[in-house]
Amino acid sequence: MYLPAGRLAALGRLDYRQGGPAARRAYAWLRGLAVAATVGMLVVLIQGTLVTNTGSAEGCGATWPLCRGQIVPELSGVANAATLIEFTHRAAVPVESTLILLLSAGILWFWRGRREARVLAPIMIVFLFLQAMLGGLAVMYPTSAEILAAHFGISLVAFASVLLTAAFVIEAAGGERIRLMAPPRALSILIWIIVCYTYIEVYLGAYVRHANASLACLDWPLCNGALVPRFVTGVAAQYSHRVGAALLTVLLVGLLLVARRTRAGRPDLYIAACIALILVVCQAITGGIVVLSRLTILSTLAHSFFVALLFGTLTYMCMHTFPLVGERTARLDSDAATRALSTTTERPDVLR
């Protein structure tokens, strides 16, 4: 779609809902772009796991950006499976990078006055480059479990930043008004504690994987037949990951109970807490299957897939602990307060 510079400048200042058909069309494009970038980031993340778990990092040989010295290498045949996996991963990264750059420019154009746009756009770009840099370091120093584990953590933040941007763009159509009612402080603090704790648990999981401790406990839920095993090589990392997972599940049950108390005023946080609990259960089950199936590719991919969705859901809750900037908000204390507010006025923000 071509628009003259003057029209574009006017569009940038406009709330698209008050703009004409061009503003609405531009918004629809941006929303589609945000969804495509989020799906793309998830695909790139899973592809990364596929590359490491199938040992396909050498699939393109030692050449870059060419793959086996060609733009499109020979891909047919079982012998070329590693080339196919590495080549598709390499091909997806520049496409995804372009989507993210366009999305960053788009949100800054549309909402340059909004704090969310000014924070999310640089985070998306910085973490995209960090991810690429650590990916390179991981190739140069493949034996460092710490670097490989950090790479997974960075990829998760990169994915979460794109997901949050998509949520921001979609909710700009009106859904964000739910944030006019600030959640209770205790709930906000609990959400932030849980997201930080989840990040530590994620790092531990990635460390287990890269320190080759994945099968240090050969059974599940027990570890080598015991509730508390003997801590021989690798068992400490694997066991801490499991205990950490159990604690995370307990924390998410607690979060659900706290979010439930304010579900009438902030259903977004309650629904997200329900989703997070379901995802952590799926995460624990796939973790068990990873061990019992002796590291089948499908189970390890599922373990990475669910953790990305879990982390994304928790960071979405973090974003929703912030009130809408520039708007006066009421703070929710309980459902009773919410009901009282909603019966007296349509705009909770005018009641303090």
Ligand code: HEM
């Ligand atoms: C519920 C919360 C959990 C979280 C957030 C979590 C997170 C992770 C992460 C991020 C990885 C690294 C994935 C990668 O690098 O590709 C990982 C690996 C692993 N996790 Fe978990 N995990 C959880 C629960 C469990 C449980 C309950 C088990 C039970 C045995 C488990 C077993 C494993 C194993 C064996 C690996 C290594 C997989 C491999 O070698 O590819 N996880 N976890």
